[in-house]
Amino acid sequence: CSITSIFTDEKLVRNIIINLITNAVKFSPAAKRIDMHITCNHNHLVITVKDRGIGIPERDIKELFTSFYRGSNVDTIEGTGLGLSILKKAVNLLHGTIELKSKLGEGSEFKVTLPL
Numbered sequence: 001c002s003i004t005s006i007f008t009d010e011k012l013v014r015n016i017i018i019n020l021i022t023n024a025v026k027f028s029p030a031a032k033r034i035d036m037h038i039t040c041n042h043n044h045l046v047i048t049v050k051d052r053g054i055g056i057p058e059r060d061i062k063e064l065f066t067s068f069y070r071g072s073n074v075d076t077i078e079g080t081g082l083g084l085s086i087l088k089k090a091v092n093l094l095h096g097t098i099e100l101k102s103k104l105g106e107g108s109e110f111k112v113t114l115p116l
Helices: 010-026 083-093
Strands: 034-041 042-051 097-103 108-113
Touching: 010 034, 010 042, 010 083, 010 108, 083 097, 083 108
Parallel strands: none
Antiparallel strands: 034 042, 042 108, 097 108
């Protein structure tokens, strides 16, 4: 679709984008690039961020968006465990969804879909 503007909460969308990029950079210290794509699909804005970092253990994925929860493989990386819970709340407030694909040692891809 070819949309030139959307009506949404600018602060929430900015927070979503910053959080996705910040996490991708933080958990991909040796990666040379992070991919971000913003597209529209029918009546949705789709934001995808893919890193080539440490990945997320499968056992951690179901709790990942819980406040103060940190993955079992992030011991040496600083953080509070709040970033993804804040991301989830912002996406929920905009009536969107989050999809996550991750492979340990290969990276993660977060896809946020927001209605227009």
